[in-house]
Amino acid sequence: MSGGENVRGPGGTVVIVGSSIAGVRAAQALRTEGHQGRIVLVGAESELPYDKPPLSKQFLSGTRDQAGIGLLTSAEAATAGIALRLGAAATHLDPAAHRVRLADGTELGYDTCVLATGAAARPAPWLTAGGVHVLRTLGDGHALRRDLAQGGTGHVVVVGGGFIGAEVAATARRLGHDVTVVDPLPLPMARVLGPEVGAHLAALHRRHGVATRFGTGVRSVTGGTGDLRVELADGTVLAARTVVVGIGAVPNDTWLASSGLRLDDGVLCDAYCRARGVPDVFAAGDVARWYHPGHGAHVRVEHWTNAVEQAAQVAHNITHPEAMRPYAPVEYVWSDQYDFKIQIVGRPAGPAPDAPVPGDPVLIGRWEGEDARAAALYGDADGRLRAAATVNWPRALLDCRRLVAQGADLAAARTRIDRLAEASARPAPSPATSPSGAGS
Numbered sequence: 001m002s003g004g005e006n007v008r009g010p011g012g013t014v015v016i017v018g019s020s021i022a023g024v025r026a027a028q029a030l031r032t033e034g035h036q037g038r039i040v041l042v043g044a045e046s047e048l049p050y051d052k053p054p055l056s057k058q059f060l061s062g063t064r065d066q067a068g069i070g071l072l073t074s075a076e077a078a079t080a081g082i083a084l085r086l087g088a089a090a091t092h093l094d095p096a097a098h099r100v101r102l103a104d105g106t107e108l109g110y111d112t113c114v115l116a117t118g119a120a121a122r123p124a125p126w127l128t129a130g131g132v133h134v135l136r137t138l139g140d141g142h143a144l145r146r147d148l149a150q151g152g153t154g155h156v157v158v159v160g161g162g163f164i165g166a167e168v169a170a171t172a173r174r175l176g177h178d179v180t181v182v183d184p185l186p187l188p189m190a191r192v193l194g195p196e197v198g199a200h201l202a203a204l205h206r207r208h209g210v211a212t213r214f215g216t217g218v219r220s221v222t223g224g225t226g227d228l229r230v231e232l233a234d235g236t237v238l239a240a241r242t243v244v245v246g247i248g249a250v251p252n253d254t255w256l257a258s259s260g261l262r263l264d265d266g267v268l269c270d271a272y273c274r275a276r277g278v279p280d281v282f283a284a285g286d287v288a289r290w291y292h293p294g295h296g297a298h299v300r301v302e303h304w305t306n307a308v309e310q311a312a313q314v315a316h317n318i319t320h321p322e323a324m325r326p327y328a329p330v331e332y333v334w335s336d337q338y339d340f341k342i343q344i345v346g347r348p349a350g351p352a353p354d355a356p357v358p359g360d361p362v363l364i365g366r367w368e369g370e371d372a373r374a375a376a377l378y379g380d381a382d383g384r385l386r387a388a389a390t391v392n393w394p395r396a397l398l399d400c401r402r403l404v405a406q407g408a409d410l411a412a413a414r415t416r417i418d419r420l421a422e423a424s425a426r427p428a429p430s431p432a433t434s435p436s437g438a439g440s
């Protein structure tokens with residue numbers, strides 16, 4: 001910090017805590033927005049920044065290695081003037097003194113601080129002698145990959161049928177393992193997408209030879225690496241080589257407990273992503289719970305695209321304090337499960353945490369077969385399109401994203417996507433008569 005005074009705009013020191021996608025993108029966006037002062041990127045892990053979505057997909061299947069999931073090399077950081085402080089967790093933030101303390105005792109002064117510490121996997125509630133995994137970090141990814149590789153094609157039990165659990169199940173199956181998915185919900189992802197789409201996702205698991213135990217919790221897991229015993233709430237016992245637990249994530253905000261910042265399942269922020277009452281501390285990514293003006297509520301989003309977009313918005317608001325913009329995205333997430341690319345825009349269940357998906361979505365298209373291509377449209381109480389989920393249908397996704405952003409009428413959206421389905425069902429015109437190669 002220069003001379004103790006607080007500098008915003010193009011100069012000054014920005015300390016970014018958290019060196020994954022939100023932190024890296026915030027640092028890079030600060031430069032493209034014209035920030036000329038120091039940027040320090042602090043990360044608890046000692047590895048160079050890496051991306052998380054491939055951990056349950058290409059990294060786990062072995063088709064991408066560590067270098068293939070990197071987000072920032074040392075050379076790129078040096079070129080962009082980003083100082084890296086890796087392997088040093090932040091342990092305390094003092095907003096009044098503008099200082100961040102690290103685990104090794106050093107202190108960093110800042111003019112502006114960006115909190116991008118993300119989230120951690122909710123830990124497995126069972127103590128075993130190994131063999132039970134969560135998947136959040138590169139270290140987790142290496143451990144699980146090693147375990148799967150050593151186990152031949154032994155039985156993998158996945159606890160939790162949400163995004164991570166379903167992706168791990170799909171990858172383990174592709175690697176030739178016998179897989180069982182267990183979830184206390186009667187249908188997977190029903191909390192996010194409702195029971196109708198959940199039923200299609202349950203069928204997807206089964207079509208790919210995965211056993212499912214939905215509607216049953218896990219009472220205990222005992223044993224150790226290669227020889228585990230999973231007891232379900234209904235008394236069934238499953239023998240497993242490996243257990244993967246995907247039961248959600250918790251924001252990495254406990255280190256801020258002594259900071260005086262307002263914490264409520266994440267760092268509570270205003271619409272400009274500034275920590276409430278502390279205008280020179282911003283938050284982005286999985287750790288931020290900010291006031292979303294479009295929803296009229298505070299929300300926290302655990303999706304990659306949000307981390308990228310929110311980091312960019314934070315960088316803009318830091319460098320242009322005279323022209324700050326509120327952050328009101330249409331949420332977006334994708335998930336790769338077997339041969340389904342699932343893409344979701346908006347929030348089917350609305351902004352309230354843990355609220356059920358209200359009403360039945362409009363289902364369009366084919367949810368099974370090699371040519372599966374489908375959409376689910378979710379309306380709100382006023383008959384507008386609130387959210388949509390698509391399967392293997394990027395064109396419908398693009399239209400839905402625009403229609404959700406416009407607050408389009410659900411009936412009009414249905415007509416639009418129905419027409420798209422009809423058009424794509426018609427035989428393609430011969431190349432001689434086709435005016436363009438545009439797909440549908």
Ligand SMILES: Cc1cc2nc3c(=O)[nH]c(=O)nc-3n(C[C@H](O)[C@H](O)[C@H](O)COP(=O)(O)OP(=O)(O)OC[C@H]3O[C@@H](n4cnc5c(N)ncnc54)[C@H](O)[C@@H]3O)c2cc1C
Nearest residue numbers: 018020021022044052053090117118119285286302303304
């Ligand atoms: C296996 C997996 C698959 C995923 N797949 C998808 C997908 O298909 N689509 C999608 O949209 N999203 C996906 N996600 C979610 C997406 O990866 C996250 O939303 C995104 O990584 C959030 O980025 P972030 O930078 O906010 O937080 P994180 O990625 O959690 O990074 C936070 C960083 O901060 C560091 N940190 C934590 N505490 C401290 C501290 N005190 N001091 C210093 N550093 C600290 C951590 O070590 C970490 O490097 C997936 C996540 C996982 C784990």
